[in-house]
Amino acid sequence: xxxxxxLVIVPTYNERANLPxxxxxxxxxxxxxxxxxxxxxxxxxxxxxxxxxxQYPGRIDVLHRTGRRGLGRSYVxxxxxxxxxxxxxxxxxxxxxxxxxxxxPSLVRATSDADLVIGSRYVKNGAVVNWPLRRQIxxxxxxxxxxxxxxxxxxxxxxxxxxxxxxxxxxLPLDRISSDGYSFLVETLFMxxxxxxxxxxxxxxxxxxxxxxxxxxxxxxxxxxxxxxRLVGAPRE
Ligand SMILES: Nc1nc2c(ncn2[C@@H]2O[C@H](COP(=O)(O)OP(=O)(O)OP(=O)(O)O)[C@@H](O)[C@H]2O)c(=O)[nH]1
Ligand SMILES: [Mg+2]
Numbered sequence: 001x002x003x004x005x006x007l008v009i010v011p012t013y014n015e016r017a018n019l020p021x022x023x024x025x026x027x028x029x030x031x032x033x034x035x036x037x038x039x040x041x042x043x044x045x046x047x048x049x050x051x052x053x054x055q056y057p058g059r060i061d062v063l064h065r066t067g068r069r070g071l072g073r074s075y076v077x078x079x080x081x082x083x084x085x086x087x088x089x090x091x092x093x094x095x096x097x098x099x100x101x102x103x104x105p106s107l108v109r110a111t112s113d114a115d116l117v118i119g120s121r122y123v124k125n126g127a128v129v130n131w132p133l134r135r136q137i138x139x140x141x142x143x144x145x146x147x148x149x150x151x152x153x154x155x156x157x158x159x160x161x162x163x164x165x166x167x168x169x170x171x172l173p174l175d176r177i178s179s180d181g182y183s184f185l186v187e188t189l190f191m192x193x194x195x196x197x198x199x200x201x202x203x204x205x206x207x208x209x210x211x212x213x214x215x216x217x218x219x220x221x222x223x224x225x226x227x228x229x230r231l232v233g234a235p236r237e
Pocket of ligand 2 (some may be wrong): 094100
């Protein structure tokens, strides 16, 4: 695959300061289209996304979700749209500039011998910038925990910077994804691995957000603690 057509899905909740920079960075790559999935952000991110759509005709789409908000739900809706379209590879990226759009091509390149590529903080040459020690420990522990319980082999099971080959994404039972929050990342990785997807990792430099706030909540954290056990407890299909 030589520079495949890509659709990058970016979920947003209150990211009005960050989204234009992310979009601009992605639009530098000629074969990339962007799908913003906004959950009726009170700060007007949805309107910012509409402006961007007008600015880059035919390259940016916006899904304004109604109903219960959530990162996992937003991605499920985005995946459905992506699979209805024609992209060869489908990306996942945060809107807060933690994931650098200039590193996108290295994820795409790695799909030449992987079905799902993770932009990884925890492989050689991967890095995390500006995270307080507490946050670093939490993330390291989360990965250790997930890998121990699920036996997933990836070093960074909780990274939200990813690139799927369309064929691998199409094998996921989207109706059965139950996560609302971040555990969506572990749930989908696990589902893909069980279906025989080849998982690859490429190093990324993850940079802590400068604008806006984290959406980490107690409910989301609790869901993340339980999810690995639910996954290993579920019967194999
Ligand atoms: N559509 C949608 N997007 C969300 C929701 N919660 C978070 N996001 C987006 O998901 C991405 C990751 O969320 P963050 O809040 O940055 O989570 P985080 O990286 O763990 O926390 P930070 O320390 O703030 O960076 C961002 O693009 C958010 O705007 C949600 O409920 N709905
Ligand atoms: Mg973030």
